[in-house]
Amino acid sequence: MVSRSARxxxxxxxxxxxxLVVVIGAPPGAIAQQKTTLRFWMSADPALEAAMDALLRxxxxxxxxxxxxxxxxxxxEYHQKLTTAxxxxxxxxxxxxxVRTAIFASAGSLLVLEKFLxxxxxxxxxxxxxxxxxxxxxxxxxxxxxxxxGLFVNRTIFEEAGIKIPQRLxxxxxxxxxxxxxxxxxxxxxxxxxxWGFGVxxxxxxxxxxxxxxxxxxxxxxxDLKKATGYLNGPATVEAMKWYQSLFTTHRVISFDxxxxxxxxxxxxxxxxxxxxxxxxxARFPDxxxxxxxxxxxxxxxxxxxxxxxxxxxxxxxxxxxxxxVDYLTRERHAEWVRTSxxxxxxxxxxxxxxxxxxxxxxxxxxxxxxxQVHRPNTPAYNFFFDTFLAVARDTALGRDVQSLLDAAAARxxxxxxxxxx
Amino acid sequence: MGILLFSLLPILQALRxxxxxxxxxxxxxxxxxxxNYARAxxxxxxxxxxxxxxxxxxxxVVGQTLLALLLALLLKQEIRGRAxxxxxxxxxxxxxxxxxSTVWKLMxxxxxxxxxxxxxxxxxxxxxxxSSTQALPSLVLMSVWKEVGFYMLIFLAGLxxxxxxxxxxASIDGANRWTSFWRITLPxxxxxxxxxxxxxxxxxxxxxxxxxxxxxxxxADSTMVIVFxxxxxxxxxxxxxxxxxxxxxxxxxxxxxxxxxxxxxRTTVEY
Numbered sequence: 001m002v003s004r005s006a007r008x009x010x011x012x013x014x015x016x017x018x019x020l021v022v023v024i025g026a027p028p029g030a031i032a033q034q035k036t037t038l039r040f041w042m043s044a045d046p047a048l049e050a051a052m053d054a055l056l057r058x059x060x061x062x063x064x065x066x067x068x069x070x071x072x073x074x075x076x077e078y079h080q081k082l083t084t085a086x087x088x089x090x091x092x093x094x095x096x097x098x099v100r101t102a103i104f105a106s107a108g109s110l111l112v113l114e115k116f117l118x119x120x121x122x123x124x125x126x127x128x129x130x131x132x133x134x135x136x137x138x139x140x141x142x143x144x145x146x147x148x149x150g151l152f153v154n155r156t157i158f159e160e161a162g163i164k165i166p167q168r169l170x171x172x173x174x175x176x177x178x179x180x181x182x183x184x185x186x187x188x189x190x191x192x193x194x195x196w197g198f199g200v201x202x203x204x205x206x207x208x209x210x211x212x213x214x215x216x217x218x219x220x221x222x223x224d225l226k227k228a229t230g231y232l233n234g235p236a237t238v239e240a241m242k243w244y245q246s247l248f249t250t251h252r253v254i255s256f257d258x259x260x261x262x263x264x265x266x267x268x269x270x271x272x273x274x275x276x277x278x279x280x281x282x283a284r285f286p287d288x289x290x291x292x293x294x295x296x297x298x299x300x301x302x303x304x305x306x307x308x309x310x311x312x313x314x315x316x317x318x319x320x321x322x323x324x325x326v327d328y329l330t331r332e333r334h335a336e337w338v339r340t341s342x343x344x345x346x347x348x349x350x351x352x353x354x355x356x357x358x359x360x361x362x363x364x365x366x367x368x369x370x371x372x373q374v375h376r377p378n379t380p381a382y383n384f385f386f387d388t389f390l391a392v393a394r395d396t397a398l399g400r401d402v403q404s405l406l407d408a409a410a411a412r413x414x415x416x417x418x419x420x421x422x
Numbered sequence: 423m424g425i426l427l428f429s430l431l432p433i434l435q436a437l438r439x440x441x442x443x444x445x446x447x448x449x450x451x452x453x454x455x456x457x458n459y460a461r462a463x464x465x466x467x468x469x470x471x472x473x474x475x476x477x478x479x480x481x482x483v484v485g486q487t488l489l490a491l492l493l494a495l496l497l498k499q500e501i502r503g504r505a506x507x508x509x510x511x512x513x514x515x516x517x518x519x520x521x522x523s524t525v526w527k528l529m530x531x532x533x534x535x536x537x538x539x540x541x542x543x544x545x546x547x548x549x550x551x552x553s554s555t556q557a558l559p560s561l562v563l564m565s566v567w568k569e570v571g572f573y574m575l576i577f578l579a580g581l582x583x584x585x586x587x588x589x590x591x592a593s594i595d596g597a598n599r600w601t602s603f604w605r606i607t608l609p610x611x612x613x614x615x616x617x618x619x620x621x622x623x624x625x626x627x628x629x630x631x632x633x634x635x636x637x638x639x640x641x642a643d644s645t646m647v648i649v650f651x652x653x654x655x656x657x658x659x660x661x662x663x664x665x666x667x668x669x670x671x672x673x674x675x676x677x678x679x680x681x682x683x684x685x686x687x688r689t690t691v692e693y
Contacts (some may be wrong), residue, residue, distance in 0.1 A: 081655055103660075107447035191547065192533065256552055257531050290509045383658045396641050398552055412467075418660075 027298045036318060037067045040090035041082065043308065044072035048281070051340035059328045062153035066321060074330055077411060089315070093322045096144070097311040099376045102135040104311075106380040108419070109313040112141040116323045117142065121331055128373045129346035133309040141309030142330040145343030148305045148369045150209070150361075151296070152263060152281070155289035157185055157195070159385035165291045167360050169367045172294035174302060175215075175243060178270075182253035185269035197253035199268035201277060204393040206376055206386055208272060208302050209244060214374040215238035215298030220389070221413075225379040228413035240298070241392075241402045246395040257399050264288045275365040279342040295368060305373035307343065344369060384416040442668035452524055458667035468668060469645050469650040472675075474558060478647060479626035481562045486570050487618050491611075493570065494577035495603075506580075512571035519568065523635040526564045527551065530636075549635055556646035561632050561645060569625070573618045580614030581607070617686045618682055627676050648672050 042052060049072050056068045073081045073093070079100060086093040086109050089293060097104065104110050117139065133141030135313075159166055163181055166172060173181065184195030199275045206220075213220060218237035220229050223369045231237065247254050255262075263271035264285040271277075272295070281288060310330055312322045329337065335353070340347045344365055345351050357366045377385060392409045396402055440458055444449040462468050497508055514522065529535045546674040549561045584607065592602050608615075630649040633639060639646035639654075648668065654678040656665035 085662065089449075104447060107445060109447055129549075180673070244645060257533075257534070327626065387654065390638070391640050391643070395642050398549075398554075398641055400642065 002047060010355040020151055022289070027042055027177050035065050035067050036321060037069055037110065037251055038094060038142050038318060038321060040068050040070045040325065041078075041085075041092040041095040042070065042072050043075045043078045043096055043173045048341055051337065052358070055251075055329055055333045055337060058333065061319075062328075063324070069172055070323065070336050085099070086313070086315075091313040091315055093316040093318060094310060094312055096308040097141050098308055099306055101133050101140050101309070101311070102378045104381045105135040105140045107376040108314060109320075110136045111311065111314045111316070112140060113142060113323070113326070114139045119328075124331075124347045125234060126346055126348060126351070126370065127338055128305045128369055128375075129307070131375045132306055132378055133311070141311040142326055144308045144330055144345040145338060145341065146346045146369055147274050147276060147307045147343055148303050148373065149211070149272055149274050149294045149295060149304075150364055150368065152273055152290050153293055154266065154269050155291050157266070157269045158291070161185060166293045167302065167364070169294045169371065175296060175298050177289060179247070179251055179253070180298040182247070182270060183251055186253050193252075193255065194258070195266065196255050196262065196268045197251075197270060198247060199254060199259060199271045200270065201273035204390060204397060206389045206393075207306075207395055209241075209389075210304050210376060211215070211295060211372075211374060212244050212298070212303035213237050213240045215296075215300055216243070217299050217314055219418075221385070221417075223377070225377055226417055228410040228417065229407075230378065230410075231404065232413060234408040238403050238406055241396050241406065245396045249399045253333065264290075268277065275314045275344055276342050278361070292364055294364050295372070297372075301368070302374045303367055303368045303370035303372045305375060307346065328366045357421065379417065380420060381416045387415060388413055437670060438667045439663050440670055442663045444662045445660050446656075446662050451663075454663070458664045459671065461664060462668050462671055467643065467646060467647075467651060471646045471648045474643075474645060475627055475629070475647045475649075478558060478629060479623055480563060481559065482565050482626045483619055483622040484575055485566045486622060487615070489493065489566060490570050490573035490618065491577050491615075493574045494581055495607075497574070497578060498581050508575075511574055514568045515571040517568075520630045520635065522564065522568055523632045527633075527636045527685060530560055552641060554640075554642040557637055557641060558644045561629075561636065564632060565626075567630070569622070576614050576618055577611065580611045584610050612687060615682065619687065620683050623679055623683065624676055627672065627679075 040056070044050070049054050049070070052070065056070055060066060060068055078096075082091070082095060086104070086107070091109065097110070101110065126146070129143035129146055130139070133139055133143060153165060155165070159183060163184075172177075184197070185195065186193065186197035187195040200208045210220065213236075216236050216239055218234060218240050219231040220237065221231055248256060259267050262268040263273075264281060278292070281290060295301065310326045312319065312326060331347070334345065334347050335350045337343070338350060344362075345354075347355065351366065354364050376382070379385065383407050388409045390407050395405050439451070439456060440455060443454050444451045464467050470506075493511060497504055497511075523572060531537070532547055532552070536550070540548060542548070551557050588606050588610075591604055592606055597605065599663075620689070627649050628649055630653065633645050633647055633650045634653075637645040639650055649672070652665050652668045652672070655668065
């Protein structure tokens with residue numbers, strides 16, 4: 001007979017054996033599989049986040065063992081959050097990246113994606129989409145979409161003034177024609193301006209002013225991105241900036257202070273804004289009558305193009321899975337993203353398939369994207385370039401001497417470029 | 423332990439980083455000795471920022487000290503609505519600086535409230551933040567308005583601590599109001615004045631939010647101040663070593679100024 005004291009350990013042993021039998025003998029499907037979590041970051045915008053969430057749900061349906069944790073941050077905080085995450089050694093796996101690709105790539109933070117991209121995939125992307133995510137000939141991101149600008153005009157003001165609204169790229173206004181129209185539409189009562197002829201959504205930024213420089217065959221930096229003197233302060237750039245200055249000081253068709261919602265409230269007649277502005281206007285001011293016209297042109301046409309790309313952190317523990325997500329968002333679901341986000345397609349297949357991109361008004365943006373696109377300099381010194389250019393733009397608008405402003409800015413930028421962007 | 427962990431250790435770490443080239447995004451740190459400090463003194467933007475910061479601080483400290491003293495003297499009187507005025511002057515102190523900066527930026531607009539008032543007085547529209555000569559004084563004016571209430575309370579407390587018998591005795595001896603103010607009030611307010619000026623100077627040297635929200639350092643670097651420049655260098659250009667060096671230079675300047683103020687304003691008058 002077994003004693004009581006001997007029975008207890010025996011019971012525990014029996015229980016252990018039973019558990020082991022169940023676990024080892026059970027079919028594989030009965031054991032819960034571990035889920036992999038991918039962290040995905042993007043710039044915040046309620047409409048874009050909703051569109052992105054729909055895509056991510058689709059990805060998770062096709063990858064049941066994957067959870068994609070999406071976070072979004074306001075644009076003016078986004079790059080700082082990203083930098084802090086990288087600096088702390090805990091970056092997201094997949095994230096949006098823009099013209100600042102070189103800043104992060106030069107620090108070794110971005111995974112080179114060239115080897116993941118098939119030739120067919122790459123061939124489907126329009127040339128403009130493969131500028132910003134490339135640094136030193138390596139591809140560090142795949143474009144989600146493209147974005148460019150146009151001029152939005154107040155249809156009521158134009159009809160009252162009897163001014164024809166151009167609808168094709170070939171009909172774009174020259175600089176002189178644009179100034180004449182803007183002056184005609186500017187209305188003042190004494191010292192107070194009731195209607196400004198012109199306004200810009202991205203006021204005094206490199207995005208808005210770079211096209212003016214390029215339209216005059218100017219430049220802001222050498223092709224190898226190492227020098228600014230001779231380019232930023234070159235004769236063509238100076239001439240372009242002087243023309244832009246005249247809009248503020250001589251012709252007085254644009255306000256130095258931005259006017260919130262000035263365009264849809266009738267305070268601005270012509271408004272330079274990105275292609276996504278249409279959706280914002282239609283949502284917030286559905287009764288407002290406007291038309292899209294091509295950007296004015298100088299010696300040539302030029303409009304800034306860019307957009308968000310999707311990049312992968314070198315520190316990710318799930319490279320293949322991260323690439324699957326990138327490919328899903330940028331290729332498999334590109335058409336859906338374009339439809340729900342309001343951005344322009346970056347894939348030829350989508351452009352060719354949907355006839356609306358060959359018709360007015362989308363056709364204006366697409367034609368400009370393919371024929372007039374210019375890009376901001378993709379250099380590790382981009383933030384320095386942006387701040388320096390912003391200061392130049394503001395001081396130019398205030399009437400300061402353009403040549404001396406650009407000379408000083410070029411000298412400062414050269415120092416930053418020579419330090420490798422620091 | 424808390425001071426060590428959350429104050430001393432980060433300061434020592436920042437001091438260490440100031441002797442390195444450190445890019446934040448990349449973990450590599452290269453020792454470069456005092457190069458960052460030498461670079462700061464040779465950097466034209468740093469020198470401009472230092473000049474602007476000193477000018478801003480001087481204007482602000484003098485302006486808010488004088489105005490706070492004046493308001494305290496007025497509100498010490500038995501006037502109607504005294505409690506209301508004390509609260510009204512203190513209200514900006516407890517209002518968010520972000521909100522105040524945003525509202526004042528709109529007020530300084532070419533078609534904003536201030537130019538509207540000037541227009542009714544027959545004065546032409548002023549550029550304010552769009553002028554390299556007016557931008558810094560415009561920020562000073564806003565900052566004085568924001569903080570004067572706090573320093574007014576300090577002076578009020580100091581005034582209320584002065585025994586009334588001193589004024590009575592002075593009056594009996596034939597002193598007029600001006601003499602009483604100069605010979606009794608001011609000397610006995612020295613401790614409060616030291617506090618107001620020292621705290622005001624330290625606070626003024628740390629100016630950042632109004633510049634960040636209202637002027638971005640312009641126009642023409644006329645409102646570029648040290649802390650804003652350090653922020654830019656650290657978090658936009660990712661040069662943590664250089665930014666740390668400038669931070670310690672700023673700290674050294676503030677310590678020297680504070681000690682100078684203590685020395686110059688020390689009081690030998692007691693009651």
